[in-house]
């Protein structure tokens with residue numbers, strides 16, 4: 229149909245029509261809030277590049293989780309900042325590790341809130357890499373056992389779901405096996421399946437003290453130039469038993485979200501990462517954009533591209549906007 233028979237503006241003329249025509253909607257159900265756990269008590273240390281976010285001691289973290297639950301957010305994603313690091317990341321799988329303690333505390337107070345844990349070694353290794361380092365090289369297979377142990381220890385603490393973000397080959401299968409052997413066959417894996425080697429993680433690395441101490445992550449995280457490789461990564465994780473496939477970052481990779489959504493029949497998650505958050509916050513603080521509107525438009529775009537759920541530092545603010553509608 230062509231103009232003048234078809235007039236695209238006809239269905240845009242009223243709010244009622246626009247609502248009827250809306251193809252994509254957002255709700256608090258779509259959002260997952262990342263939180264950073266640190267030791268101590270009464271600690272609420274601001275993260276300068278992520279205004280509104282803090283390193284939280286467990287007492288505060290439970291309160292933040294409670295606010296998310298009350299706002300209708302179904303899940304939080306926990307990251308830990310340990311007090312000591314070593315070559316084998318022992319604090320990642322310690323029974324009394326920071327994430328393990330945080331999971332327990334949140335589940336005790338908020339049994340209905342889903343607690344997802346990030347499974348990685350980089351916050352816990354002294355070299356800051358996501359796997360075990362042998363002679364300056366990240367050793368894939370030697371890392372799998374530690375990743376599986378970490379996931380099992382999270383499940384043991386009460387985590388509802390584990391989310392490996394390390395990008396070692398074979399980790400989903402190793403974690404699935406570890407969980408199943410330990411009676412956690414009901415604990416799903418949200419795999420960071422296509423995780424790109426991105427400069428957008430900058431603020432997170434400041435927040436989680438997880439920057440690599442030598443080199444970079446290009447031997448394990450994906451080259452931003454590649455899309456077909458994302459399909460291979462995703463296919464591998466599906467076959468190894470992932471329950472949810474994640475793409476990360478989100479906004480510069482909407483094409484990947486779209487392709488993966490068409491490729492797999494599993495739920496697709498997108499991680500709207502720290503740098504994406506920081507840019508909008510900074511531009512808002514400068515008065516250059518309307519931060520709230522840009523936030524909602526970004527989240528809608530990620531959903532429209534095909535994400536079923538979004539991990540985002542905007543989760544609380546976006547839920548407030550959505551709940552006020």
Ligand code: PBG
Nearest residue numbers: 348350393428429432501502503
């Ligand atoms: C740990 C991990 C990272 C992020 C999530 N898990 C950092 C990295 O890979 O360097 C990034 C999250 C963000 O930037 O918001 N491997």
